[in-house]
Structure formats: structure tokens, C-alpha cells
Amino acid sequence: MKIHEYQAKELFRKNGIPVPEGGVAFNSDEALRIAEGLGGFPVVVKAQIHAGGRGKGGGVRLAKSMDEVRNLSNEMIGMKLITHQTGPEGKQVKKVLVEQGLGILKELYLGVIPDRSTANLVLMASEAGGMDIETVAAQTPEKIIKAFINPLAGIHSYHCRRIAYGLHFSSSLIKPLSDMLTRLYRLFVDYDCSLVEINPLVITRDDRLMALDAKINFDDNALFRHPDIDGYRDLDEEDPLEIEASRFNLNYINLDGNIGNMVNGAGLAMATMDLIKLAGGEPANFLDVGGGASAEMVENGFRIILTDQKVKGVLINIFGGILRCDVLAEGVVQAARKTGITVPVVVRMEGTNVEAGRKILSDSGLDLITAIDLKDAAKKVAELVS
């Protein structure tokens, strides 16, 4: 799960990681009130959306007076912000973070991520702050300093020293940095994060360390033990069909194409999307109804695909294992009766109870197209849609 910068900074503040003074505003009046409280200029107005690259898209701007604060926040709230992460359609800005501007001496990068191959947490730092860390990693990997931390042993001062000396820190800043790294690591572990990033971390003209930006992602699998974090979820940032699917514990992702598809199992679902593309079509979604899906889950999944206006044809691909073909067939029939089928639907079933499943579908009187195998299924649906 992703959260906004202002929410991440709230968590930073709570956990003793220094951030600039400021607050979130939903309109220009609120922005002015926050700016007044900061007691000086410049003030930074930052658009709050779940995407990076906001600065380049005009989503981070400097105000030198109250008038500018009003104008900038008015401009930003309601605008469509387009960055390299939002796609060409952009994202609507509904709130801004209003912060004190700082005198900056140096910009750095700090991050904590899990390392899949070593099963350790990695503290990453770089003097190339403010830049996209992936670009730094690709072009100048030697500029990234890493400390691997075994989660069973936790963070120690030698990890911090490795980072501090690697960043060529002066002695006055080594202790504050170690303190910040330790708190950052603990925050990662305490809240089951999947990413904590400060980019840039700044050294101010008065020799303080400050998180100028803040990014936190959480491990969805661990949200059950963090009910407090659940309140940070912003439904405005999510696709309406994806929100609907999440209510039924369905793994659904809305995509740009026009061929809807419903599959059991994530790997097979991805492979089915690839197969649609290979046959000349474009997948409209990813939908994994899960290995142990019930008829009700299948029904809801199918309904969500059918309500998607851009869907011109549907491919149902089920390999019956735990999810038996007869259970799937019942779900499909129920959803079709309730929602009505207005586009061609191709069904490919294989595995447990496949004969019973096929019988349910053919007895239903529904206009479904059956496919003999995967290749046949993808070809049929792509032809029907084109």
C-alpha cells in the first residue's frame, strides 16, 4: 500500500525523524493558514498524489508571499498532474502540502528496502540526492553505498558508520545521521514497510539533517497487524473497479485493452494476458480469482469485468485444481443471469470436474463460446473483438 508524502512525514515526525514544518491543505484558505503559521518565506507548495516525479510536472513550487501561496495552491488543487509515473492521463491533485522552505547545502539519498536474494534489509545511501535512484544505480552504481542488515540481528552502529563515512560526512553530522538511520530502520520493521525512502535528505545551511521528501510503502500481507495504517489508505488514488474487486478479495488490476479476462492463479492469469497479446488482442485487466475461489467470488469477478465499459470480449481461462470447474461454471452462470452478457464470452476449462462444468454451461442456455485449448481460446476472443 502506498501513502502520501504528508502522511509519511507524519509517521517520520512521530518516530523522531526530522522533517520541515508544515501541514496538508485541501483548499487555498487552509494553505494560507498553514503558511501564516510557518512565520516566513519562502514556502513550498507540494501536490500530494501517489506518484513520483512531481517536481518536473509542476507539482512542487516555491511561494515568496501570501499571494503566491494562494495562487499556487489554487492552481494546483484540481489540476491534472502528469509525471513519468502517472501515465499520459495524469492524476488529479486534491490536496497540497505547505512547508517551510529551507536553506540547503547538500542533497542526498537514503532508502531502506528488502533484498530478495539475501533476505536482508538494505540501507542504501548516495551523495547523488534528488536524482532518480534507479538512474543512479544504472549509470553510476559506485555512487550507492549499501549496508545489509540481518533482520534477526537488527541494526548496529557499524552499519551506520559504513553509510556515514561512505557519504563523506563531517564528524558533527555522523551522530545525527546514525540516529536517523536507526530510527528509519526501526520504522521500517515496526510498520512492516516494503520501502522507506528519503529523496532528498538535505544538509541545511545551519548544519542540520532533514527529510525534505518522504516515501513509504507498506507490505500488503502485513496490514492485518497495523489497523492504524489502514486509515492512511486514500481511495481517491485507486481505480473504482479495483476498489470494488478488493471488497471481494479479488486480485484485479485495470488495464488499457478491450479483452476482459478471468483466470484462477496469478501466474496463469499473467500468462493468459500475454497470450491475448500474442493473438493480436489487448488485455483489459488482470484478474486472479484465486486457487480456492467460491462460486460467489467467480460471480463477482465476472460481474466486475462485464461492468467495465471498454471490454468488448471476455476470455475465461480456468485450470481446475482446488477451484473445481463445476464451481466456476455455476459462478459464471449466476453472474451472466444477473448482469446479462452483452459481449462475446469465450470459456476454456480444464482439470478437476471439467465434464460437470461443461454440462452446467451448456445446460444454462447462455450464449457462451467454448474453446478446445488455450491457443484456440486466445485466437477466438481476439478475432471476435477485432
Next chain:
Amino acid sequence: MVQGITGREGQFHTRQCIAYGTKVVAGVTPGKGGQEMDGIPVFNTVQEAVDRTGADCSLIFVPPAYAAEAVMESADCGVRIVVAITEGIPVLDMMKVKNYLKGKPVRLIGPNCPGIITPGECKVGIMPGPIHKPGGPIGVISRSGTLTYEVVHQLTKKGIGQTTCIGIGGDPINGTTFIECLDAFENDPATKGMVMVGEIGGSSEEDASAFIEKHVTKPIVGFIAGLTAPPGRRMGHAGAIISGGSGTAKAKIVAMEKSGIHVCRDLGAFGAFCAKVFGYA
């Protein structure tokens, strides 16, 4: 032994495993010790189950919040093979488990996997038995569940049997890796070739490719799911995510082909592709 034997899934799949020929000697569900499930004794602790029955392999159906400790409990009691089916274990829990198991005489398969099967002999998992063909000569390794069934089914339809099929799981941190399975199949005289099914996310396919270049001589057919997956989105499996431009299907296919793996791009023709590579055509 089955940890979580009294739950709905635990019960169902225990019966399926027994029907396939697997010898299930014990179940573990804390608080239900002394009961029986189809005549199988249920114990409160893994230690008791091991002491009383000599169980040396465990199949885990414990819910995500308790699954990591179920793995460690088995490891602490001398269980040699632990197969964790559970999907949704927090990543940090699995990182701790992985580090905890280092150096211990235990192999963890999974989590978030369909398990392991030697067709015609024994299955410790949830895969449908009848799609498999006993007798080999192909070993199958996969990060996925139903996609593995699809692949195995197509092999069987072409008359290509399997020695063993292992689901290593769709989570970012898993117990057994591609490399360990490749190594085992390379050293297994009954296995003449391998099928390796990967997907987007992480670098395990790239790591495996580097290993294959140096250490594997048998022919391998590969498949990667997720060519059309958008970046930054978790595609069902916790581990299936392209992050920061790395972990793409394209990059994996390039690495695999460079190491000599025959990568099949059309899942619909997977069986025919394998028949050709393995000399069945």
C-alpha cells in the same frame, strides 16, 4: 505430518494426498491434540508429533499470521522437509525465517506454492494428481501454481512424463530457489531435461541463468509470465512486481536464452515446444 490439518483446506488436501499414496502419519493443530482426522492422530505441538510418529516432512496450511512460526517450529523439531502452502505471509516474517533456517538441516519449499510431487509415488501439496505422468524424464520447477498445472498437463498430453515437479512459490522470499532445484535435477540420473517456469519480479531467473551457464548440461525449456504486466503493480503474487525497471519478463528471457535455455513464448504451444526440444516430436 500436516500442520493445520483440522482446517478446511488442511482436511481436504490431506485426504487428496493420502488418496495419491502419500503416507500421512500425524496432524498438528494447537488445542486439538488427542483428536483424530480420518484416523490420523492430531497433536498440540510438532515436537509431540515427531516424537510419537517419527514424521520427517511437514505440509503447512497454517494461516498467514502464524505460518512463519509454524515453519520454525518444524525446523526446531528436526523435520527435514517443510512445504509451506500458505499465501500471504508478511515479507519480514519470511526474511527472519530464511535467516533462521540458514545452516540448519532442513529444506523449506515455498511458501505460497503448490508443493512438490513425484508422480505416481508421493505428493506433498495441493496440485491435482491426475494431470501428472509418472516415470519421468522431465523435472519441473515453477514459481506459480495453476500455471504449473497447465504446463504439466501439456507435457502429459504429449506423452512426456515427469520425475518431480516442484513449486518454489510466488513470494519475494522463498525457501528453496531455482538454483537448488536445477542442481538437484542435474544430479538426478532419472531426469533428462527440465522445465523452468518463472515470472516477473526479482532476479531469481537471472541468477538461475548464470548458474545454468556454468553447471547445467541437460536441456531446459523456460517460460516467463508477465510480458504484458504493467510496472509497479503487484500481479497477484507478492513477488510478481516490476520495480524500478528491474524484474521485467524481457530481461529474464534475454538472460535465460543467453544461458542456452529454450524459452517458449507461446503458452498455447508449450507441449509441442517441449516435445521438439526433448526429442519427442
